[in-house]
Each structure stands twice: as structure tokens, then as C-alpha cells.
Amino acid sequence: MVALAASIGGTLGELSGYYAGYLGKRIAISKHMAGYNRVADWMNRYGLWAIFFLAFQPVIPFDIGGLVAGGARMPLQKFLPALWAGKFLKYIILCYSGIGLIQFLPFWSQ
Secondary structure, eight states, X not given: OHHHHHHHHHHHHTHHHHHHHHHOHHHHOOTTSTTHHHXXXXXXXXXXXXHHHHHHOSSSOTHHHHHHHHHTTOOHHHHHHXXXXXXXXXXXXXXXXXXXXXXXXXXXXX
């Protein structure tokens, strides 16, 4: 339930980046933005799989992915399921990892 709530909230939160790219591509996205060209190439080459991967991995912030998807005019009905699926799997792994690691806390008694 925690992973479901976190993934829904994270997906809805990314709509701001998507619409910033969709409505204001020239204002919000600079051609010289760090990482923009790389993410734009991934979007053009892999489409929804790029969204899924960017949402799944925990290292790179997803914000640039939302900006690029909005700027590329990716349909929202395709963007949201790929984004949610990546975030949901990431949060499932994080939740179960946390459950597994909590037993090592010194104040946790069972």
C-alpha cells in the first residue's frame, strides 16, 4: 500500500514537469540544459521504455524526463502509465528493502 500511494503521488507530482515542457518548451527547456540532449535522444529512440527506465532508476532525477516528454508532445495517456509503472516497481523494491533492513536497527525489538 505504501508503494502504491507513493507511486500515485509521484506520478501526479511529475505532471508539473510534463506541462512545463508541454506549454513552455522554449521558456523551460534550454538547448544547453545539462542532460537534455541525452534524454531527448533516449525519448526519440526508446519512447515509453525511456520513461519507464527514468522513473525506475533511483539515481537521476526524473524531472528532465518529464520536461522532455512534454516538450516532445508525448501523449499523456501513454506517458502516465509508463511513469507510474516505473515508479511503482522502484517503490516496491525500496519498501521491501526497508523491511529487510529494519531488523538491523539497534532499537528494533521483535
